[in-house]
Amino acid sequence: MANTVAPVLELSGIHKEFPGVKALSEAGLRLYPGEVHTLMGQNGAGKSTLIKVLTGVHAPDRGSIVMEGGEIRPGSTQEAQDLGISTVYQEVNLCPNLSVAENIFIGRYPRKWGLVDWGAMRTRAAALLRDLEIDIDVTAPLSRYPLAIQQMVAISRALNISARVLVLDEPTSSLDEAEVQLLFRVLRRLREQGMAILFVTHFLDQTYAISDRITVMRNGEREGEYAAADLSRLALVNKMIGKPADAEDGGPAAAAERQEARSDAGDAAPVVLATRGLGRKGVLQPVDMQVRAGEVLGLAGLLGAGRTELARLLFGADRADKGDIVIGDKAFGAFANPRQAIAAGIGFCSEDRKLEGAVLSLSVRENLVLALQARQGMLRAIPMQRQRELAEEYVKALGIRTASIETPIGTLSGGNQQKVLLARWLATGPRLMILDEPTRGIDVRAKQEIMDYVTTLCKRGMSLLFISSELPEVLRCSDRMIVMRDRAACGEYRRGDLDETTVLHAIAGETA
C-alpha cells in the first residue's frame, strides 16, 4: 500500500549473536508511515531481539538501521525515544513501586516551574487510561494491579509520546478480547495520523484484523515480507514453521476436531477435587465446584472476575479464610501453603511468568525439576542423570527452543520460558493441573501442540483447570466451564451447552 512513500525505518542485514546462540542473522524489516506492520514468527525466531536491536537495548553485531534516510545507531532506549521510536517490550518493563500515573509519565513529566506537576500528571494519566476504558486509581502503586492492567499502562505510556514509530511486542498476550478491540481502535487512529506501528503477536485473528503488512521471521532470518491481504492463514503458518505451502496437519479447526473426537469424561468419572464454600473476604465469594478425573474445566470471565484468585486459593498460594477443599474423601480446611497443595497432587502454572514463575538465572533443567524436587523433599535429590533425561524429554515434547538444557532460562525467548514452566508442573505428574493463561506468548503451532499434549494427559486421567482470556480457546478445550463475574462463580455449563453467545451473556451478566 504505502510503497510509494519512503520507509520511515529500514533495518537490513542485522546480525546478533549471544554467547552460544545466534539470535539474528540477515534479519531485516521495512516500516512505512501510516501502516500497521506485524512481525510474525515462532517462539525464539528473534522478534524480540530484533526489536531490542532497533531500540538500542542490544547493539547489533552487524547490519544497518536507517531512519528517514539517515543511518541511526541508538545506544539506549533513551536515544531511541529521542529519535521518535517508542516501545512496549514483551515483558512488562515498568516500576512496580511507582504510581500508575508516574509509570506513564516518568521521564517526561508535566512541569510547573521546572518541578513535577503531580496534579496535571494525575489528570492526564487518568484521561489516557480512560481512552482505553480503564478506570482505576492512578495514584496507587502499579504493583497493586494485575498484569493486564500493567500491560495497558505500559501501552498508554508508549502512546503518550508524540512518536513517529510505535513498537509493540506482544502487547495483547495478557489482554482479553474486549481490550484488544480497544487497543486496535487506538492503533487505527494512530495509523491514520501517519504513525508507523510495528506489532508482534501470535494470534492470527489479530494479525489479520489490524495488519497492513506482515514480515515473517524464521530462525533469526527474514523469511519474507507480505501484504496481509495477499497471504492466506495457512500460507502464513507454513512460512513461519518453514514447510512447503501444501503440507497441512493442523490449524485451529483440526484441533477442534481432535478435541471433539476424544472421549467425553462424563459425569460418571470420580470427583478428584471439590470445594465447599471456598472463599476469602474481599477477594472471592465462596465458591462450590467439582473437578472430575480426566476432565478439562474451563474458567471464563472478564479481567478481574476473580479467576486467578480462585486458582490461588485452590493452590494455597493465598490462604482461604472460608470453606473446605475435598480431595477424594478427605476434607482439608483449605491449603495453608502451596506445598500442601502439591502434596495433594495439584500443580499451578501462574499467569505472571516473570514474577511468580521463572527463576531467571537458573538453567532450563533446574527450573524444570524445581517443583518435582520440592515435592520429593530436599534430601532425596533427583540424580543428575534423571534430571537431564527429564529436561531433554520435555524440551523435545514441548519443542522448547534452547541452546542447551543448561542455558539460563532468562535468556530464552518469552514463549519458550513459558513452556519450561509448563513442563515444571507436568513433570510432577499432577492429578489436577491449574493452568492460568498457559498459552500466553506461545506461537500458534506450539499452542496447539501444548494443548494436544495436555489433553492427552487428561485422557490418561489428569484433570485440568484451565483459565484463559481467549474465550474460543476455553470453549474449544473445556468439558465443562464455570463462568465467573465480580469475584463470584455465577454459572456452570456442560459441554453440550457450550456456545459462545450463551457464555458471553453469562460473562456480561445478562443471563436470562
Add this chain to the structure above:
Amino acid sequence: AKPLVMGFSQVGAESEWRSANTASIKDAAKQAGITLKFADAQQKQENQVKAIRSFIAQRVDVIAFSPVVETGWETVLREAKAAKIPVILTDRAVNVADKSLYVTLIGSDFVEEGRRAGRWLADYAAKSNKPVLNVVELQGTVGSAPALDRKAGFEEAIKGNPKLKMLRTQTGEFTRAKGKEVMEAFLKAHGKDINVLYAHNDDMAIGAIQAIEEAGLKPGKDIIIVSIDGVKGAFQAMVAGKLNVSVECSPLLGPQLMKAAQDVVAGKPVPPRIVTEERVFPAEVAAKELPNRKY
C-alpha cells in the same frame, strides 16, 4: 542534705583496664554516698558530648569524664560552665585554650608511661652484653591517644641510644588476638633477630607471649618483653618468667575522683592536677605484688 549527683561519661568497656576503672569509680561513688549517673560512650567522642549535654540538662552537681581524645571539648565545656557545673577530667587532659573550663585532671600520664618503659629498657640494655638489641613494637589502636603517647614517650627515652634499634612497629589494636597475630608475622619475618618486644598494653603482650612460645622461643629470656598497664594477667606472666616488666597505669582512681568532687562542690580548693601513684613493676617484685592486685 541531698546527695551529691555526679554525671560520669566513661569511654567504653574496651579493655580489662577500663572495666577495672569503671568498677573503681562505681564502688567509690557508693562509698562516698554520691549518686552516680553513668553513661557508656562505646568509644565514641560524639556519644560523650551527648552524655555531657544530657548531664547539663539534668542539672547534675558535677560532671566527670575520661575524654576519648584530647581535642574537641571547647564548645560543650563552655555550655557546662555557663550552667555553672564544675567539670573534672579523669585519665587524660583535654586540649582547650581556656583552662578554667575544667577544675582538675586526675589520672595518669601516658607519655610518662612510655618514658618509664623506655628508661627501663635503656637500663637493661646498658647491662646487656649484646652489642645491639633489636626492638619490635606493638602499638595500640592507630590514632588513639594512649598509643600515640606511649609511642612518643618510649621513643623519647630511647632516642640516641646506640644499643637499641627499632626493627618493626605495627598496630595490635590493644587486643590479645591481634597482638598474637602480628607477633607471629614478626617472628616469621625476623625470627631470632628480635631481642625486645615493647607492647603498648599488657593484653597485646600476653598474646605475643603465646606467639613466641609457639615459635619455640622463651618469652622473657630469648625475647625481653616490656609492657604497660600492670593488670593481673601481666603479673601472672611475670611470676611465670614470661614477661620482664610492666609499667603501671592505675585505673583505680575512683576514691580520688569522689574526694575531688566533694571538695569542688563544697568550694574547697582543688589542685589543677592530681597524679595517681603509679610504679614500674619488674618481674622480680611481681610475686610479692601479685596478691595485692585488685584487677
Add this chain to the structure above:
Amino acid sequence: MTHSTTSAAPAAIAAAPTAAAPRLGARLAAHPLARPLGALIVLLLINLFAVPGFFHLEVKGGHLYGAMVDILNRAAPLMLAATGMTVVIAMRGIDISVGAVVALAAAVACTMAAADQPLWFAFAAALGAALLCGVWNGLLVASLGLQPIVATLVLMVAGRGLAQLVTDGQIITVYRDDFFVLGSGYLLGLPVALYVALAVVATVAVAMRKTALGLFTQAVGINPVAARLAGIRAGALVFASYAFCAVCAGLAGLIISSNIKSADANNAGLLLELDAILAVTLGGTSLAGGKFNLAGSVIGALIIQTLTYTVYSLGVPPEVNLVVKSLVVFAVCLSQRSKA
C-alpha cells in the same frame, strides 16, 4: 517445531573456536574461581619476592611451622564465618551480628572452661548459645519479616553486651591444655582449626551438591515468590540459613578464644562480619543473592588473611594499612568485573 529446535542447534554451537588449546585456556579463565584464585596467587607472588622466607616451612615442635601455616590457621575462623555468610547471602539475606556471636560463644566457652566444666560441655554450651542467636535472627527475618540488616543489627549491638555480661567485663583467661587444642593444636602437622573449617566447608559443599539444598537455596535467593509457589519451604530455609550462620560464627568464636586462650568479649570477632562479607564478595558471590560460590568465599578469606599478613611482614607503617587494604579491594573487584 521439533525441527526448528534441531536446526537451531548447529547455529548455537557455531561459535565454537577452532584450536583446542586456547579453548582450554579460555575455559579456565572463564571459570568462576579463576579470578579470586588469580588475586590470591598475585598476593603470594608479591610475598615470594618481597618477603624472604615467606614460603619457608620447617618442622618445629612436631608440626609444620612457617608463614603459610599461620595464614591457614588465622584464616580458619574467617573461612567459617564466610561459609555461614555465603549461605545467608545466597538467600538474599545478610548477617551483621557475626562478630557479636563470636564474642558471645567465646565468652560462654571460656567462662565455663575456666569454671572447670567438662570441655565438651563448655563447647556445646557455646555452640548452643550461638544457635540461639541464629534462631533469634531467623525468627526476626523469616517470621517477623524485618529487613535482614536491622534484624541482625539488634543482635550486633546486644550480643556483645550479653558477652560482656557473661564475662562481667573481664577478659576470662583459661589455663587448661585441652582447651587450646582447637585453636592452637596441630594434627598431622597442620592446625586443627584448619581441619574444622575445611570440614564445615566440605559438609556444606556436599549438602549443596548431593541434596537439593543448593538448588533450593539459589531458587529462594533469585526468586522467593516463584520458589514458594514451586513448593519450596522458602521461609524455613531462610530461617535455617541464619541458624547455620550463627553456628559457624560460634565455631569461629571457639577457635579464636582457644587460640588466645581467653575470651575478650569486647574485641573478639570485632568487625568479623565485614571481613566475612568481603570474603564472600571477593569470592565472586553477588550480594543480591542467588548464585553463590562457596569455594570462592574460602579463597576470599585466604586473600584477606594473606593481605593482612603481607602488610605485617612487609613492614608497612600501621597508618597506611587501611589505604593498602582498600586499594587491594578495589583492584580485586576491578579484575573481576570483565566477567559481567
Add this chain to the structure above:
Amino acid sequence: MTRAPYFTSLVTVGLLLVLLVAGGAAYPGFLSLQVMLNLLIDNAFLLVIAIGMSFVILSGGIDLSVGSVLALSTMVAAWLLHAAHWPPAAVMAAVLVMGAVFGAGMGALIHFFRLQPFIVTLGGMFLARGLCYLISVNSIPIEDPAFVAISQAQISIFDGFVSPGVLVALALLAVAMAVAHLTPFGRAVYAVGGNEQSAQMMGLPVGATKVAVYAISGGCASLAGLLFAFYMLSGYGQHAQGTELDAIAAVVIGGTLLTGGYGYVAGALTGVLVLGAIQTLIVFDGTLSSWWTKIVIGVLLFAFCALQRLLAWKQKN
C-alpha cells in the same frame, strides 16, 4: 513486603512519640525543651548523613563509606585551616567538593564497572579512613575564629537554643524532600530503586542517576563532616566510627526499604530521632553498666522494629 511505606512512616512517628512520652514519664526533666533540642543538636550531623543515605538506599544501593568520609572531611578541614592556612569559606567549599567527588567516583565504579555497591563503598570506607591517618594520626585542633564562632553560636528558641548545624540539617532535609518528590531526578531515583532494568527500558538516565546519588551521599557526608568539625572543633581519623551503620539503621527505621524504591526521605528524621531518643533515655537512666547499655539499646531497637512491623501488618489485613 511493605506496600504501605506511607503508613509505616506514620507508625514510626507515632512510636517515636510514645517513646518520648514514656521517657518523660520515667525520668523527670526528659521532656524539657532543651533535651528535645539537644536531640537535634547532637544528631544534626547524623541527620545530614542519613539524608544522603536515603537517596542511596532509595536507589537500591548502599553507602558504607559515609562515616569515614565524615572523618576525612574533619581531617581535611582541620589540616587546611591549621597547616595550609586557607580561608574558612574556601575550606568549606573544598571539603564539600571533595566529598561529592569521592562519592561520584564510587558511583562511577558501581555503575560503569558493574561492581557491587556494598563492596565498593566498603573499599571507600577503608580508603577514606586510611587517608585520614596519612594526613595525621593525631587529632588536629581547629582554632580558626570563624569555625570557633560558628561552633559556639547558639540560636535561641523560646528558652532553649539550637546550634547552627541544626538549621543547616533541617534546611537540607526540606530541600532533599523537595528534590525526592518534585524533581525528575528524585523520581528517577525511585524508579531505579524499583527496578533498574525497567528504568533503563523506560529510557531514564540510569547511569547519571546512580552516580549522582553517590555524589549526593558523599557530599552529605562531607557536609556532616563540617557540622562535626563545628561540633568538635577538631579533625581526627577516629571520628564517627560506625556512623554508617547508625545512618543505615536510621533510614531503615524511618520506613525506607533497603531493597530500594520504597520510603520517604523525611523518614531519615524520624529514624535519627528514634536512635537519639534511645540514647538519651539510657543517659537519663544513668544506672546501666556498659554491657547493659548495649543490651538495652538492642532490646529497644528490637521492640521498636517489631511494633512497627506488627502495626503495618495489622493495617494491611
